[in-house]
Amino acid sequence: MGVTLRYPFVSIEAPPEYRGVPHIDPELCIGCGACVNACPPDALMRIDDLKNGTREIVLDIGRCIRCARCEEVCPTGAVKMTGRFEVASLDRRDHVEVVRLRLVRCEACGEYTDYTERQVVKALQILPEEEYDAEEIKAYSRICRRCRRKLSALGAIEASRRFAP
Ligand code: SF4
């Protein structure tokens, strides 16, 4: 029986257990950045543009070592290892995948926050309803940390005035 394959003249599929390059599903990604923190060779990056209110999750498979840490930590199943192994290209840009997301804009000061609209939706889906007031969380999620601190400080001052003897 011959064992010589005609690859690359005839394409072949990787065996099911083969670990090829990862891919991010742009519909499932919420932009949390967990994969970025877990990636040993910095093949994943998180780039926030606070002027235009966007976050980019950038995957550079040219740096990827196929360790699958990104797949393990992704809370939505957006990043998956594939069986793809043919990644040679003459153009470096072919190695880069970008997912773009919208950042939440603070309703109090108008600045962009450091979390995405999809992160808020996800948080509301997973927080137990009996322990959290969804409407309150929704309202708070649209106010940035700085304004939240300001509002709670003002609330505390107001309360202390009310209860002062
Ligand atoms: S497989 Fe490993 S090296 Fe490649 S992007 Fe995921 S975490 Fe980074």
Ligand code: SF4
């Ligand atoms: S961990 Fe998953 S959801 Fe979070 S940024 Fe990475 S791919 Fe997107």
